[in-house]
Amino acid sequence: MSTPEASTPDFVSALGRGLAVLECFGPGREKQTLTQVAALTGLSRGTARRFLLTLAALDYLASDGKLFWLTPRVLRFSHGYLASFGRAEVVKPVIQAVSEQLNESCSMAVLDGAEVVYIARVEARRVYSSRIDVGSRLPAHASSLGRVLLAGLAEDALDAWLARHPPQPWTARTITDPAQLRARIVEARRQRYAILDGELELGARSIAVPVQDATGRTVAALNIGTSAARAPLDQLRRQFLPVLRAAAAEIGPGFTGW
Template identity: 55%
Template sequence: MKAATLLESDPSSGEAEGFFVEALARGLSVIRCFDQAHERLTISEVARLTGLTRATARRSLLTLSALGYMATDGKQFWLTPKILSLGHAYLSSTPLPRLLQPVLEEVSGQLHESCSASILDGEEIVYIARAATRRVISVGLGVGSRLPAYCTSMGRVLLAALAPGALEAYLARARLEPLTPYTLTDPTRLWQELAKVRAQGYALVDQELELGLRSLAVPVQNARGQVLAAMNIGVQAGRVSREELLGMLPVLRQAAASLVPLLGV
């Protein structure tokens, strides 16, 4: 497996420095600080979470409010449904989620288990398509949901596809927290596990993200072998054993293979 290369501009270097818009970057950091644990925030709280000054946080919040992406009662701020248009723009502009969705639904219908697809974004995976039959995790998942990459099956497939330098950088900055007693948090052991995932072409994660959850993932590749996404099935550990889950691997692999001709070169 080899990952597709993503080029990111460094605002502190070369030509990009002259085009980097600090105000835009600050506004995006304000949007990102709102999540399930921070649904409503004051100006001071936003400033603390983003590292911005209180005055800068205030200007960003008021600008977002004027544009309709934020609402306020004069003290606290919260996101409005209009913010979903930003995510919808991605889903509308790339064919990947549209190509994945019917395949996930077919796999889910065949195995009677939830099937999902995600991409890697920094230290997290982001769900871009999902077909759910039952809830197998305490947190509700849907398109746009984010989970840590290091302890999820799709995350490990995507991390295993990174170039060695990119993977080293990830392991150097990632916070490997023990979410359950089974979570792998040692960087050396994680590196070894990712090498195993790369060699076998799949990842099985057993109750490392949440007790009672097992998941199995495979890469979604184009004709050149570039890993564009990951696809998985999630099951309840008390209902499906590791062996039974591995028995579903051929179905998952066949589904991923069916996408290769559709994903270009």
């Protein structure tokens, strides 16, 4: 991880570095030392220390004198973001109904750089649950949510995305050839859905559809995640797809952009 820089005179470098410090904390990095933060951000220890102590003084971080960690105050940002969509209260009941009808986990996500970010999720009732929750991130190129969201980009924006984010393998089935990946994204745009089978995790498969606002712009994606053992590919198209499309149609018109 490196601190963001920009050539524009309007870019505030100190703010960029401070946000980079906050981004050091996450799954697998819940608690960090000064040395770890400095290494992750590329900042000197002295600079990293000042940012950490400032964020602690503002109650965004807590510390025991050696380790630093996030406080619940950072949730103010996520709450404001989710509320900015409009009709946020509609989303949860709709995906809850989808999950109960299909007995599978249902999620909604948006595109953020090379990844999709989960903004809503209802987990199916099973003995073992996944580690995915609101705020979780997955690689866009290897997820059905990502394929659908990328399909919503204009041609030039899609080409720029592919140039910036070369696809990396997650399993032996992950599509890593840019031309082949682009063809699959274009296919998802034409079909208005995407199915992925074992590209992110062997044995896992999913189907996603776009959530479009009143202007027809793709603002999010809705998906069902399942396993190859539970759901044949034909079932995803025949049974899951109509339910997802109906849910997306219910959610989409009231969604606002950002």
